[in-house]
Amino acid sequence: MSPALLFSFVIGYFVLLLVVAYFTSRNSNNDSFFIGNKSSNWMLVAFGMIGTSLSGVTFVSVPGAVGKPLGAGFEAFTYFQIVIGYVIGYFVIAYVLLPLYYRLNLTSIYNYLSNRLGFTSYKTGASFFILSRTLGATARLYLVVAILQDAILSSFGIPFWVTTAVILLMILLYTFEGGVKTIVWTDTLQTTCMILGLIICVVFILSHMNLSFGEGLSALSERGYTSMFVFDPNSRLFFVKQVLAGAFITITMTGMDQEMMQKNISVRTLKDSQKNMLTFSLIQAVVVLLFLFLGGLLYLFASQNTVAATGDKLFPVVALEHMPPMISVVFIIALISALFPSADGAITALTSSFCIDLLGLKRREDWDEKKKKSVRRTVHLTFAAIFLLFVMVFKWVNNPSMIGVILKVAAYTYGPLLGLFTFGIMTKRSVNDKLVPYICIAAPVICFFLDKFQKDLFGNFEIGLELLIINGAITFIGLLLISKPGKVSKEVEPVAAHGNY
Incomplete structure (x- = not known):
């Protein structure tokens, strides 16, 4: 199919998003933008979050990793070990973190750190989120823009940076007014299209190779593509490491991430938000398993049709x-x-966090609603420009597997958030608030050297995604060293859900 015709479908799809945005953003205000006026439907949020959590990286990198060499075999379905951890992590979020956020009636989840640890801790947590989400979202954006550039826009002679700028402009156009209120609906539409596309591709490849679903699974098993668990404790893919890492990745990248929680706390009641979280976790696990199955089919298809491409x-x-x-x-x-879904939610959440956490938009009584809206729009545009800059940096680096980059970035930048929230929830000690930023900077630096020199330090034992846990533990220990016994308000103590908030 010609690039021009493909491009026309992209434009048509974008027009559909604009129509949805038009109807959902009418009469919107700052509360609509930040938390959807706390009126989001939990079923829509649950379904739409699948697209946000999976992103274009999962769409391309997870299938591509199935045939990646691992010892005498392949990585195959080993990514599902992490997904098992994800499900565990979502239960922790539903019954530990969400009750806390609802009880405090938070717009930004990092306000918890202010209530529990102090104002500097609050600013530190929000800053780490902004750094992590910016790097992670732009890495995801780069991968998909690169594919669109190669498939469509390079044939028109359009430079890569222009392609990126146009896509960011598209995102701005439908998120500029409605924010979360609009994204809940556009994410639902986009997740539907993504899952339908996944199913159609699986069905086509099975049909092309004259295989039923069961026969396809058997063919993958014969090639060694369905192996799921690794039992070598020294391997970075050892299942205990992967499950634990998956659980903590979810707790941090979802439960302690303003982008993901912004949608959850936009649901009217705690009970509905919990139903959203648990429903989403199970659907996501099934969808990822289907992506892995697709990956195996792609490698079978490639071997039968002499396709040389691998990975992403x-x-x-x-x-x-x-x-x-x-x-x-x-x-x-x-x-x-x-x-x-991964880019629009990220820009919206970063705008929300920067405005509320760093600029103190909610506390500015000297600014009227019009002034606050103007500031929010300016910040929104600024983050779009920052995204353009970072996508260009990723193009220059050009890593062959972006999912590995994203998870490594998360290990370094979400570790301090894990340490901060865990310390606040698990202890009743008070910290020297002014020293918290130094602890949160030192922990990733120590982890960098542990990761870089791990062969010298640990021999054959490989540190994988559990680097996130190590990072959080170092932060926790550092906070213990600068803390003393203190009193904790009952409001900031986590409790099991027992009603509507």
């Missing part, structure tokens, strides 16, 4: 060069459906 390039090459035109269209629509 495999799915795009097969879909755009070796499948019928309509499947190529499905792939492109599904890909941008995976792109937009």
